[in-house]
Structures are given as C-alpha cells and as structure tokens.
Amino acid sequence: MAKEFNIARLSSRCGTCDVELPAGSDVMATLTETKDDFVRTDYCQACWSQKPAGEGESEFFCTWQTRVPEPKARKKLFVDNDLLINFFERLAGAVEPAKVNFRFVLALVLMRKRLLVYGRSDRREDGSEVWHMVMKHTQAPHEVVDPKMDEAMIDQVSGQLGQILEGEL
Numbered sequence: 298m299a300k301e302f303n304i305a306r307l308s309s310r311c312g313t314c315d316v317e318l319p320a321g322s323d324v325m326a327t328l329t330e331t332k333d334d335f336v337r338t339d340y341c342q343a344c345w346s347q348k349p350a351g352e353g354e355s356e357f358f359c360t361w362q363t364r365v366p367e368p369k370a371r372k373k374l375f376v377d378n379d380l381l382i383n384f385f386e387r388l389a390g391a392v393e394p395a396k397v398n399f400r401f402v403l404a405l406v407l408m409r410k411r412l413l414v415y416g417r418s419d420r421r422e423d424g425s426e427v428w429h430m431v432m433k434h435t436q437a438p439h440e441v442v443d444p445k446m447d448e449a450m451i452d453q454v455s456g457q458l459g460q461i462l463e464g465e466l
C-alpha cells in the first residue's frame with residue numbers, strides 16, 4: 298500500500314511567534330513540501346507581513362489566506378476552488394506515490410465541480426495509465442496519472458485532503 302500522507306496539523310499556533318491563533322482570526326496557511334509529504338503551518342498576520350516580499354512564493358509549496366474555523370464549523374467549510382486548482386497544478390510532475398494519489402483525487406474533485414474536463418486516456422511505456430484533461434477556464438492541458446486506487450483508498454486520500462485544507466471538498 299502506498300505511503301499515507303502524514304500531514305502534521307500540530308496546533309493552531311503561529312509558526313513564528315507561537316501565539317495561539319483564536320477561532321475566527323485571519324491567518325496565512327502554508328504547506329511545506331517534505332520528501333514525500335506535506336507539513337502545514339499557519340502564521341498570524343503580523344508575522345506574515347514581516348516576511349520578506351516574495352518569500353511566501355519560494356519557501357512554501359503553496360499558501361492561502363484563511364480563517365481559523367470554529368471547532369464545530371470545521372466540517373462545513375468548503376475549500377476554495379482556486380486553492381484546489383493551485384494545489385492540483387503544483388503537483389504536476391510529482392512522482393512520489395502519495396503525491397500522485399493526491400493529484401488524482403484532486404482531479405476527481407475538480408471534475409465533479411466541472412472545472413476540469415476529461416478528454417481521453419492512454420498508456421505510457423511503463424504501463425501506467427494517463428488521463429489527458431483540460432482545465433476549463435484556461436484550456437490548459439493536464440496529464441494525470443491514474444494510480445488505480447480502490448474506493449476505500451480514494452476516500453482515505455480525500456479525507457486527508459480535507460484535513461490539510463480544513464474543509465469539505
């Protein structure tokens with residue numbers, strides 16, 4: 298079985314000053330890429346604004362503005378489409394099994410939302426199946442490796458995705 302994503306959501310504390318981030322406060326969420334998974338760190342506005350310009354682009358896999366959810370509301374928040382697209386696009390070319398799985402599940406979610414359109418599939422020389430897809434609003438082509446997950450695995454990966462992004466897909 299492919300290695301599971303190990304997304305560390307350690308605490309709701311700022312990654313720099315360690316101040317507790319209360320529910321309802323605006324924060325900058327970030328994902329840092331490690332060898333085969335991601336670590337999520339949130340920053341308070343004050344610390345984020347002190348980072349040198351452009352650092353957010355280079356240091357992190359992706360960043361997005363969010364609000365610390367109320368504990369009970371956590372499940373009801375929907376993940377922003379732009380964030381899903383950004384994450385999907387940035388995973389292009391990843392070869393680690395966990396990231397391939399993640400990209401595939403994101404493709405399924407984007408298809409369901411009619412943001413990504415399936416074209417056709419074919420086989421690479423190594424035997425893997427590749428889906429040729431098009432992002433609707435830009436018409437940009439995307440190749441997505443089908444990792445041949447069963448339903449249970451898709452559910453699991455999808456759950457991990459919801460956890461890291463803190464919302465419903």
Ligand SMILES: [Zn+2]
Nearest residue numbers: 311314341344
């Ligand atoms: Zn801080």
